Amino acid sequence: MSERPRIATDTRERRVGLWFGLLCGVTLIVCTASLLFGAGAIGPAQSLDTLLRALTGRMTDDNAWFAIESLRAPRTAIGVLVGAALAVAGALLQAVTRNPLAEPGLLGVSGGATFAVAIAIALGADAATLRVPVAQFGALAGCLAVLAASRVRGAGEDPVRLVLAGAVLSGLLYALTSLVLLFDERTADEIRFWVVGSFAGRRPADVIALLPGLGVAGLMVIGIARPLAALALGEHVASGLGHRPRLVRLLVVVAVALLVGSATAIAGPIAFIGLVAPFVARALAGPDVRATLWLCLPIGAALTLGADVVSRLVVRPSELPLGVLTALIGAPVLVAVVRSRRLPTL
Amino acid sequence: MTVPFDAPPLSLTSPLQAEKLCVTYGRRPVLSGLDIAFPRDQVTAIVGPNGCGKSTLLSALARLHTPQAGRIALEGRDIRSYGARELARALALLPQSVTAPEGLTAAELIRFGRQPHQSWLRQWSAEDGAVVDAALAAADLQALAHRPLEAMSGGQRQRAWIAMAIAQQTPVLLLDEPTTALDLGHAIEVFELVRDLAAEGKTVVMVLHDLGNACRYADHLVAMRDGCVVAAGPPSEIVSRELVRELYGVDCTLVTDTDTGAPLLANVRRAR
Amino acid sequence: MSRANAHPAHALAPAGSWRLALGPARSGRSILLDKRACAANLLLAVALLAACVASLCLGEVSIAPRAAIAGLFGYGDGMDVFVVQQLRATRLLAGVLSGGAFALAGCLMQTLARNRLATPGIIGLDNGATAFAVASVLGVGLGIAPPAMALVGASVATAIAFGLAGGIGTQGYRFLVAGIGVGAAFDAITRLMLARSAIDAANAAYPWTVGSLNGVGALALNMLAVGLVIGLIGAAALARALGVVRFSEGVAQGLGIRVGHIRLGALVLSVGLTALAVAVAGPVGLIALIGPEVARHLSSRRGVPLMGSTLAGALLMVVADLAGRVLFSPIEIPVGLISTVVGAPVLLWILLRPGHKIGV
Numbered sequence: 001m002s003e004r005p006r007i008a009t010d011t012r013e014r015r016v017g018l019w020f021g022l023l024c025g026v027t028l029i030v031c032t033a034s035l036l037f038g039a040g041a042i043g044p045a046q047s048l049d050t051l052l053r054a055l056t057g058r059m060t061d062d063n064a065w066f067a068i069e070s071l072r073a074p075r076t077a078i079g080v081l082v083g084a085a086l087a088v089a090g091a092l093l094q095a096v097t098r099n100p101l102a103e104p105g106l107l108g109v110s111g112g113a114t115f116a117v118a119i120a121i122a123l124g125a126d127a128a129t130l131r132v133p134v135a136q137f138g139a140l141a142g143c144l145a146v147l148a149a150s151r152v153r154g155a156g157e158d159p160v161r162l163v164l165a166g167a168v169l170s171g172l173l174y175a176l177t178s179l180v181l182l183f184d185e186r187t188a189d190e191i192r193f194w195v196v197g198s199f200a201g202r203r204p205a206d207v208i209a210l211l212p213g214l215g216v217a218g219l220m221v222i223g224i225a226r227p228l229a230a231l232a233l234g235e236h237v238a239s240g241l242g243h244r245p246r247l248v249r250l251l252v253v254v255a256v257a258l259l260v261g262s263a264t265a266i267a268g269p270i271a272f273i274g275l276v277a278p279f280v281a282r283a284l285a286g287p288d289v290r291a292t293l294w295l296c297l298p299i300g301a302a303l304t305l306g307a308d309v310v311s312r313l314v315v316r317p318s319e320l321p322l323g324v325l326t327a328l329i330g331a332p333v334l335v336a337v338v339r340s341r342r343l344p345t346l
Numbered sequence: 347m348t349v350p351f352d353a354p355p356l357s358l359t360s361p362l363q364a365e366k367l368c369v370t371y372g373r374r375p376v377l378s379g380l381d382i383a384f385p386r387d388q389v390t391a392i393v394g395p396n397g398c399g400k401s402t403l404l405s406a407l408a409r410l411h412t413p414q415a416g417r418i419a420l421e422g423r424d425i426r427s428y429g430a431r432e433l434a435r436a437l438a439l440l441p442q443s444v445t446a447p448e449g450l451t452a453a454e455l456i457r458f459g460r461q462p463h464q465s466w467l468r469q470w471s472a473e474d475g476a477v478v479d480a481a482l483a484a485a486d487l488q489a490l491a492h493r494p495l496e497a498m499s500g501g502q503r504q505r506a507w508i509a510m511a512i513a514q515q516t517p518v519l520l521l522d523e524p525t526t527a528l529d530l531g532h533a534i535e536v537f538e539l540v541r542d543l544a545a546e547g548k549t550v551v552m553v554l555h556d557l558g559n560a561c562r563y564a565d566h567l568v569a570m571r572d573g574c575v576v577a578a579g580p581p582s583e584i585v586s587r588e589l590v591r592e593l594y595g596v597d598c599t600l601v602t603d604t605d606t607g608a609p610l611l612a613n614v615r616r617a618r
Numbered sequence: 619m620s621r622a623n624a625h626p627a628h629a630l631a632p633a634g635s636w637r638l639a640l641g642p643a644r645s646g647r648s649i650l651l652d653k654r655a656c657a658a659n660l661l662l663a664v665a666l667l668a669a670c671v672a673s674l675c676l677g678e679v680s681i682a683p684r685a686a687i688a689g690l691f692g693y694g695d696g697m698d699v700f701v702v703q704q705l706r707a708t709r710l711l712a713g714v715l716s717g718g719a720f721a722l723a724g725c726l727m728q729t730l731a732r733n734r735l736a737t738p739g740i741i742g743l744d745n746g747a748t749a750f751a752v753a754s755v756l757g758v759g760l761g762i763a764p765p766a767m768a769l770v771g772a773s774v775a776t777a778i779a780f781g782l783a784g785g786i787g788t789q790g791y792r793f794l795v796a797g798i799g800v801g802a803a804f805d806a807i808t809r810l811m812l813a814r815s816a817i818d819a820a821n822a823a824y825p826w827t828v829g830s831l832n833g834v835g836a837l838a839l840n841m842l843a844v845g846l847v848i849g850l851i852g853a854a855a856l857a858r859a860l861g862v863v864r865f866s867e868g869v870a871q872g873l874g875i876r877v878g879h880i881r882l883g884a885l886v887l888s889v890g891l892t893a894l895a896v897a898v899a900g901p902v903g904l905i906a907l908i909g910p911e912v913a914r915h916l917s918s919r920r921g922v923p924l925m926g927s928t929l930a931g932a933l934l935m936v937v938a939d940l941a942g943r944v945l946f947s948p949i950e951i952p953v954g955l956i957s958t959v960v961g962a963p964v965l966l967w968i969l970l971r972p973g974h975k976i977g978v
Contacts, residue, residue, distance in 0.1 A: 101795070106798075149970055152970050161969060163795055163798070164735065164740075164794055164795060164798070164969060165966055165969045165970055167798050168962050168965045168966050168969070169962070169966065171958055171962055172958060172959065172962035172963070172966075175954075175955050175958035175959050175962070176959065178828075178955055179951065179955055179959070182949060182951060182955075183946070183949060271802075272802075314810075314814075315810075315813050315814045318813065319813075320809075320810060320813050321809060321813065323806070323809075324806040324809045324810050324813070325806075327802045327803060327805065327806035328803060328806045328807075328810075330802070331799040331800070331802045331803035331806070332799070332803070334795065334796075334798070334799040334802070335782055335795075335796050335799040335800070338795045338796050338799070339782060339796065405868070408868075408871070408872060409871075410867075410868055410871055410872075430871075430874045430875065430876050431874035432874075433874060434872060434873055434874025435874070438872060439868065439869075439871075439872035440869075440872070441866065441868030441869060441872070443866065444865070444866050444868070444869050445865065445866040445869075446864075446865055446869075447861075447864040447865070447919055448919060449919035450919055450920070453632070453633065454919075454920050457632055457920075458861070458862060458865070458873060459873070461858070461862055461873045461874060461875070462873060462874035464858075466855070466858065467640060467647050467648075467649070468646050468647055468648060469637075469648050469649050469650040469858070470631065470632065470635070470637050470648050470650045471646040471648065472630065472643075472646075473646075474632075475630070475631075475632060478632070492633065511872075514873070
């Protein structure tokens with residue numbers, strides 16, 4: 001390689017770093033907003049006051065502090081973690097299927113997790129302890145189905161056809177979930193509010209339940225980022241560069257299952273984050289998979305948490321399911337991607 | 347090199363002609379002020395390099411494209427004044443890439459050619475049956491009448507499509523590259539069918555890729571380049587080394603086929 | 619002509635068809651009936667009739683077939699008459715009409731788009747109709763009757779989906795995914811409206827969103843009945859031209875068909891039928907996919923199976939509703955869920971089978 005590409009890479013890296021910093025700042029602002037605004041009686045001014053008092057160690061109004069500490073803080077943490085997880089999962093799935101439309105929520109990965117949880121609870125499992133592994137298992141099954149479909153001759157080369165198949169699978173899984181709910185009232189009561197996708201009423205324990213899955217997946221992503229970038233050039237090129245495409249693909253599938261399973265277990269199925277965040281990240285970072293993955297972290301977090309904050313405010317005093325807002329943001333992006341003359345293959 | 351398309355009683359010698367025809371795709375002009383006339387009861391081949399506008403010309407002649415300027419006359423009447431079914435009874439078109447519903451047999455395909463002659467209350471007549479049988483016979487497909495199109499060879503399928511156009515019973519027949527994707531034997535089947543049609547009194551206009559076949563099977567040759575007619579006339583009169591070089595940028599040696607009198611291209615090589 | 623005179627028997631009707639002369643032989647007035655399509659329609663009609671009788675008989679109270687049919691006409695045991703006439707007949711009628719309308723709309727749209735996957739439900743029409751109908755039920759916006767609002771919604775969704783895809787074309791899968799986006803957006807709007815409204819109003823609108831034949835309004839049913847009759851007449855008028863529209867565009871135009879006009883006509887019928895059916899049954903979109911698929915397998919390939927699709931759709935809807943009521947009684951499974959569980963595998967099979975074709 002000559003000198004010039006390296007210079008270009010340097011400027012690109014600097015630009016990606018700049019964006020990363022900027023987006024982290026945005027995420028922080030959204031986090032603050034998430035702590036200040038709520039559907040309840042405690043307004044932003046009072047929240048800010050309480051927050052500042054708490055930070056400076058002075059005594060605070062118990063009611064307001066309770067709302068912030070035990071309601072909004074875990075909710076904010078979950079929003080950040082779930083958003084980042086879904087965004088990274090989307091970017092990974094898109095890289096490995098080489099399809100910019102591959103989104104865990106659209107393709108039935110979240111649907112698999114949801115269905116698995118519904119079945120498990122209906123069979124008598126304890127929702128509190130088993131939900132995360134069961135959801136991860138369901139997500140894994142969904143992932144494998146997507147990968148199998150993407151390797152059917154013809155469907156794999158046509159990005160749009162895969163999405164259609166995924167949407168159908170997704171619809172099927174949600175219909176089956178509804179059937180389970182119809183039959184089992186106990187299940188219905190336990191997961192009715194979870195199944196529409198929301199961060200409301202999550203406890204600090206839920207944040208902790210998220211961590212192991214995300215941690216393991218994070219380590220795996222760091223490990224496979226380089227071969228994944230090579231895989232983007234095509235299977236043969238990746239083999240030629242000494243990577244093992246099959247292994248990479250398997251690891252990606254496991255990582256996506258861990259990410260989406262954990263996120264879905266805690267927050268319910270949330271569609272379109274995994275489409276919108278990588279879409280924005282690619283627009284900012286260009287085609288490099290590693291840069292896209294980095295930028296997905298703050299974008300996914302800010303997007304998801306921002307949607308959550310808005311969903312608290314739109315229909316006060318009640319709350320809007322988060323999935324409604326993500327769909328309203330995501331549907332136009334989906335249409336935009338499809339409409340772009342040449343679908344950018346990854 | 348011009349044909350005498352200024353001669354006054356045009357419609358007698360030519361059933362189909364275009365005057366000052368301009369067609370654009372978006373902003374790009376494809377045909378710019380093209381004048382052309384096709385001789386009656388003869389086979390005309392339109393040749394030219396890729397992108398010269400020959401397929402567009404054929405589509406415009408069949409009214410699939412609306413020209414920005416100029417006019418097309420069919421039997422002396424402006425083509426725009428024809429009704430849709432009326433036009434389909436006067437002129438048949440076989441486009442280059444065609445798709446049919448799955449599972450259709452040859453006979454069923456050819457029956458669709460009777461569509462312009464039928465109506466909701468006149469869905470089938472004795473004449474329709476006779477014409478379909480005749481079209482099957484003309485294309486030599488009687489034995490394959492009830493075979494699905496998917497189960498036919500490329501040449502047989504193409505003959506079935508031409509038979510459908512024959513069943514339209516139009517005096518003018520337009521074929522867009524009827525032999526692409528056919529091997530030599532199958533291409534010859536199609537060309538001989540086309541010759542038979544002209545002998546029975548049809549005006550056939552076909553776009554061809556291959557200059558050699560055009561010389562061999564056409565009575566009248568139209569050479570196009572960049573949306574204009576470069577030369578028109580019988581192949582033996584207009585095909586020259588200069589024309590071949592102008593059209594395709596290649597040099598060749600021209601010999602005369604002693605059997606047919608048609609020009610043959612030999613030793614084709616890149617022009618220097 | 620000499621040929622025709624030589625073999626008059628052969629020339630009278632092409633293979634696989636009956637020719638129905640409508641006047642003296644010289645006038646040539648005639649209608650062609652496809653033998654296989656007729657047989658398929660007869661089979662479907664008989665099956666539909668059987669399903670209807672079963673639907674009247676079965677339920678929480680079982681009634682003998684003879685008593686059920688007598689009850690339908692007001693004879694026999696008073697309780698039976700009440701159950702059959704008041705509870706089951708309306709529901710059955712709703713199932714037959716909405717199923718037929720969904721499937722006919724599906725067949726029309728598949729044909730005009732030359733794509734077996736292009737059904738109203740997949741391109742977001744159902745969701746658009748539902749969103750507007752729910753808006754009407756909740757009193758958001760104008761106080762127009764739900765079926766009329768469903769019509770508006772379906773038209774808006776169609777305009778958006780086709781507009782985004784760049785016209786009524788054969789854009790392959792692309793406009794289908796654009797439609798998925800449109801559908802998702804309308805679905806979100808529906809849920810947004812339900813979340814914002816008071817709880818009892820939301821309960822009133824809820825049946826609209828899941829797809830169920832429970833508690834159908836008389837106005838919606840009447841409008842659907844009229845709409846389906848108009849749709850069938852329109853479909854019959856377009857049937858011959860639609861048979862040609864299945865060919866590639868150049869061929870169809872060359873045969874003297876005004877492809878644009880025919881497609882537009884079929885689209886209008888399809889949108890109207892879907893909207894009226896959604897107003898009765900909610901979004902049960904997959905009937906529009908499976909009905910024509912069944913009809914195509916039974917009928918011949920010569921024509922577009924419009925009547926067959928209608929019958930098959932009605933049959934599927936009645937059977938799905940019956941299954942939802944009877945299989946796990948006393949729990950009632952909405953017909954929308956059943957049709958998804960049955961229809962989704964069919965759709966996946968169409969999409970993913972090797973060497974697949976999506977043409978009609």
